[in-house]
Amino acid sequence: MRDIVEDLLRLWHSGRTGGLATIVRTIGSGSLPVGAAILVDANGSIYGSMLGGSVESTIYDAAVEAASTGRRGLHRFGVPIGEAGLDSGGMIDVFIEPFSRRDFPEFPTVAAEIAANRRVTVFTVVWNPDADLIGQHLVTDKRHATELVALPESDLFVASFPPPPRLLIFGANAFAAALTVQAKLLGYRVTICDSRDTVATPDAFPGAEVVVDWPHRYLNTLSAAGEIDSNTGIVVLSYDPKFEIPLLTVALRLPELGYLGAVGSRAAHLRRIEDLQAGGFDDAMLARLHSPAGLDVGARTAAEVAISIAAQLLAARSGRTGRHLSESVDTAQSAQAFA
Structure with a gap:
């Protein structure tokens, strides 16, 4: 639901x-x-996606009916073999409910917490002998x-939305601007330091928080505040040793980190590794x-480099190698992407 929060909020306010x-x-x-999740608004427009194909069309019709009748409940749908998401066929249980101010009065609180990057969890009654409790x-x-x-x-049904x-x-720089776009598409909260x-001006990097500080000092500050964990990625786009070596020295010593990358040519890479080895890193x-x-x-x-880094970032986050899907025995991901 995170990807349709703004659409839900717009409908709620309407x-x-x-x-x-x-x-x-x-x-x-x-x-x-x-x-x-998918939302069908009062005009019949659809937001979000599930799996496409005939099943999503059936779910769309059921959501339209829920909006017009006010009925809410669990529905089970069979998924044909080969449709996106369930490569060997199967079934899905879908809770379908009307959505409005009356039906979900607490929703602005949910939207505000998500926007503020705070954890929020929504418990929804999807079945109960008392029909009046369903949808609470x-x-x-x-x-x-x-x-x-x-x-x-x-x-x-428990829907948890962590930061x-x-x-x-x-x-x-231009690479940072391009990478911000890609990272936002992957659901990252982006900070540029x-x-x-x-050059570090908010207008130049829409969608990102911009901080003016020495990189290693800012990273130390975040680490001391407990804001670095296994879901954090770091990308270094500065080639200057006086910036990147102190920064990488701090980053490599962090106990938890999801991804650490530094751009540059082969020559810059060799110089970087020599400097870090001289600093005691094995x-x-x-x-x-x-x-x-x-x-x-x-x-x-810059746009191509951003895609290259974002792909590696996603592979690291999901524990994948980044090899061709045609070389993988797990083709469900491919089927989902291109159905």
Whole structure:
């Protein structure tokens, strides 16, 4: 639901009613995510996506009906073999409900917490013998997995929205601007840090937080505040040793980090590694550093380099190698992407 929060909020403020459909359980093999949702607004426009094909069309019709009748409930849909998300076929359970101010009065709180990068969890009653309780929501800040919870006399769907993963980009330049665009598409909260206030300006990097500070000092500050974890990525876009070596020295010593990359030519890479080795880093510690950053896709322009780095960042986040999908025995991802 995170990807359609603004659409939901716009509908909520309009005072009109739409239909919201959320996958709460999948039965079968594949990569279809529980929690994926679509919104059908009062004009019939659709926002978000689930799996496409005939099943999504059926879900769309059910969401339109929920908006017009006010009925809410669990629906089970069969997924044909080969449709996106469930490569061997299967079934999905979808909770479909009307969405409006009346139906979800707490929603602005959910939207505000997500926008502020704070954890928020929504408990929704998706089945209960008392029909009046179905569709009731409870909003908390408690940590919980996104899942369907079966209780003796009620089924609850728990949708958890943790703070988004964070990408720290050091170096304010055209590559940083292009990488910001790609990282935002992947759901990252982006911060750009540079010591030069002449180039580190918010207007030049829409969608990113911009900080003017020495890179290593800013990273030390974040680390001391407990703001670096396994969901944090760092990309160094400065070739100047006086900036990048102190920064990489701090980064390589962090106990938790999701990704660490530094761009540059082969010559810059060799110089970088020599400087870090001289600083006491051995091969095992340097193995944490992707240098030069990115996958080998022939990138030349800032936009192409950003795609290359974003692809490697995604591979690191998902524990994949970045090889061709045709070389992988797991083709469900390919089927989902191109259905």
